[in-house]
Amino acid sequence: MPAETIAPSGGRPALREPLWLRLSLIGGALTFLAVFLLLPLILVFVQALGHGVEAYWDALVEQDAVSAIQLTVLVAAIAVPLNLVFGVAASWCIAKFEFRGKSLLITLIDLPFSVSPVISGMVYVLLFGLNGWLGPWLIDHNIKIIFALPGLVLATVFVTFPFVARELIPLMQEQGTEEEEAAVVLGASGWQVFRRVTLPNIKWGLLYGVLLCNARAMGEFGAVSVVSGHIRGMTNTMPLHVEILYNEYNFVAAFAVASLLALLALVTLVVKSLLEWRYGDELAASARH
Amino acid sequence: MTDISLRSAPQMRVGRWSLRKPSVLPGFGLTLGFTLCYLSLIVLIPLAGLILAAAGLGWSGFWSAVTTPRVLAAFRVSFGTSMIAALINAVFGLMVAWVLVRYSFPGKKIVDAIVDLPFALPTAVAGIALTALYSRNGWIGSWLEPMGIKVAFTPIGIIVALTFIGLPFVVRTVQPVLQDLAPEEEEAAVSLGATRWQTFCRVIFPAILPALMTGTALAFARAVGEFGSVIFIAGNMPGISEIIPLLIIIKLEQFDYAGATAIATLMLMVSFAMLLAINMLQAWMRSRHAG
Numbered sequence: 001m002p003a004e005t006i007a008p009s010g011g012r013p014a015l016r017e018p019l020w021l022r023l024s025l026i027g028g029a030l031t032f033l034a035v036f037l038l039l040p041l042i043l044v045f046v047q048a049l050g051h052g053v054e055a056y057w058d059a060l061v062e063q064d065a066v067s068a069i070q071l072t073v074l075v076a077a078i079a080v081p082l083n084l085v086f087g088v089a090a091s092w093c094i095a096k097f098e099f100r101g102k103s104l105l106i107t108l109i110d111l112p113f114s115v116s117p118v119i120s121g122m123v124y125v126l127l128f129g130l131n132g133w134l135g136p137w138l139i140d141h142n143i144k145i146i147f148a149l150p151g152l153v154l155a156t157v158f159v160t161f162p163f164v165a166r167e168l169i170p171l172m173q174e175q176g177t178e179e180e181e182a183a184v185v186l187g188a189s190g191w192q193v194f195r196r197v198t199l200p201n202i203k204w205g206l207l208y209g210v211l212l213c214n215a216r217a218m219g220e221f222g223a224v225s226v227v228s229g230h231i232r233g234m235t236n237t238m239p240l241h242v243e244i245l246y247n248e249y250n251f252v253a254a255f256a257v258a259s260l261l262a263l264l265a266l267v268t269l270v271v272k273s274l275l276e277w278r279y280g281d282e283l284a285a286s287a288r289h
Numbered sequence: 290m291t292d293i294s295l296r297s298a299p300q301m302r303v304g305r306w307s308l309r310k311p312s313v314l315p316g317f318g319l320t321l322g323f324t325l326c327y328l329s330l331i332v333l334i335p336l337a338g339l340i341l342a343a344a345g346l347g348w349s350g351f352w353s354a355v356t357t358p359r360v361l362a363a364f365r366v367s368f369g370t371s372m373i374a375a376l377i378n379a380v381f382g383l384m385v386a387w388v389l390v391r392y393s394f395p396g397k398k399i400v401d402a403i404v405d406l407p408f409a410l411p412t413a414v415a416g417i418a419l420t421a422l423y424s425r426n427g428w429i430g431s432w433l434e435p436m437g438i439k440v441a442f443t444p445i446g447i448i449v450a451l452t453f454i455g456l457p458f459v460v461r462t463v464q465p466v467l468q469d470l471a472p473e474e475e476e477a478a479v480s481l482g483a484t485r486w487q488t489f490c491r492v493i494f495p496a497i498l499p500a501l502m503t504g505t506a507l508a509f510a511r512a513v514g515e516f517g518s519v520i521f522i523a524g525n526m527p528g529i530s531e532i533i534p535l536l537i538i539i540k541l542e543q544f545d546y547a548g549a550t551a552i553a554t555l556m557l558m559v560s561f562a563m564l565l566a567i568n569m570l571q572a573w574m575r576s577r578h579a580g
Contacts, residue, residue: 116514219411
């Protein structure tokens with residue numbers, strides 16, 4: 001759209017680049033994207049299907065692969081709703097109220113994005129691991145967190161912590177508080193205000209945040225790698241299963257499981273783009289990172 | 290109804306505490322309380338645990354753990370490759386953003402969407418795909434091998450993976466700024482006799498420089514901590530292609546918790562410094578943008 005306004009089709013050569021430069025810039029950018037983004041994506045599917053559809057299918061229905069898929073879905077099904085509730089609560093108090101220390105709170109919510117995934121997993125090992133602060137107590141009470149489901153969920157919650165909140169905060173700040181105030185003055189209860197006024201306003205932004213949160217939750221590798229213990233069929237998520245298969249030189253199976261994750265990424269991108277194209281003005285201005 | 294009748298009451302309370310401005314909306318205490326609890330339990334207390342553990346090592350213990358030759362080499366590898374990858378992304382990210390904002394060509398919307406692929410594609414998938422692509426008999430590796438260029442299992446491979454990971458940061462930071470540039474400034478430059486190149490250097494580039502630097506810093510910060518996409522392609526030779534996050538995992542697996550804690554804490558401090566720098570860059574970007 002702005003391309004036309006800035007580079008009008010006629011005359012004014014000094015306002016646009018010469019044709020050869022325009023073409024080579026487009027060519028350069030597209031080549032770069034093709035080599036760095038498209039080729040790896042295509043390769044995943046070519047490798048996965050390289051030995052035929054049957055080998056591909058066998059790799060996906062193999063027992064360890066199935067339990068890895070189940071575990072990944074289970075972890076995301078716990079972690080994403082947790083961060084959804086948190087994101088809504090955090091953006092409600094940050095966007096609808098003025099209080100001291102707000103910008104500090106926003107910075108702290110964004111903090112997990114600046115921490116290396118490996119460290120995100122490691123902090124829980126230091127806390128709940130065998131030699132951790134709470135390790136002896138947990139052993140006495142026969143509670144397993146590290147190398148078990150709770151550890152995987154915790155690490156996933158940590159790395160996906162800001163997604164919903166950082167999408168909703170700017171959106172709800174933009175929308176202001178007038179509609180909610182009107183509802184309260186008309187006698188609506190807090191829950192009614194949220195459900196009837198706020199939620200319809202933020203639903204697409206909420207979906208957008210959940211979508212990105214889920215993609216990261218299912219694809220996380222570094223953080224869960226530290227807390228998982230890599231027990232086949234027990235604590236292996238899909239990305240960890242891909243690693244094990246790859247290191248065993250079982251490339252067809254590794255790329256078969258990887259292709260499912262790549263498919264998830266593609267679906268995420270498609271839905272995300274559709275949301276941006278159709279409901280762009282109902283998403284936060286800063287949504288596009 | 291009670292909410293309305295209480296309208297003056299919170300104001301009085303606020304007058305005493307002045308922690309927040311009055312509002313008729315309900316749920317402040319509940320949501321803020323929940324937010325703070327959840328934030329503390331998931332993020333703050335675990336991170337504080339790491340820093341406490343590092344403090345327990347004492348200064349000399351900390352210092353000797355982070356200054357072994359292997360750790361220093363890993364820091365050099367991590368920061369060096371991240372820096373180069375961020376610079377590559379600065380150049381090509383600017384180019385991609387420019388092309389997406391200024392030109393129209395078939396399939397532009399799809400190209401725009403695919404820029405976010407590194408955000409959506411799990412890092413482990415990117416890692417094995419790039420490795421297969423650049424290994425000796427891969428699609429690209431088999432081209433580069435006869436020229437004597439080895440990418441997979443060398444530091445160049447790390448740079449390739451980190452370039453992949455960091456690409457969207459520069460594009461997505463520069464793109465909106467480029468989009469919002471007022472065409473009048475360029476028209477003014479032209480009417481004063483500037484060539485296209487002069488207009489770019491003197492008018493456009495200074496306007497997008499803060500965004501470009503912010504995007505590059507974001508890409509760098511992400512690259513320093515990146516793990517999944519790197520370990521497959523790196524070869525992981527201690528001292529040559531071993532990155533800091535991997536070294537932390539190795540120390541953890543050897544139950545060298547003191548060593549892992551010290552390195553992780555140093556990394557964390559670097560991340561916080563980067564976060565501070567990025568926040569300052571963003572403030573600069575906003576002020577430049579507003580003015």
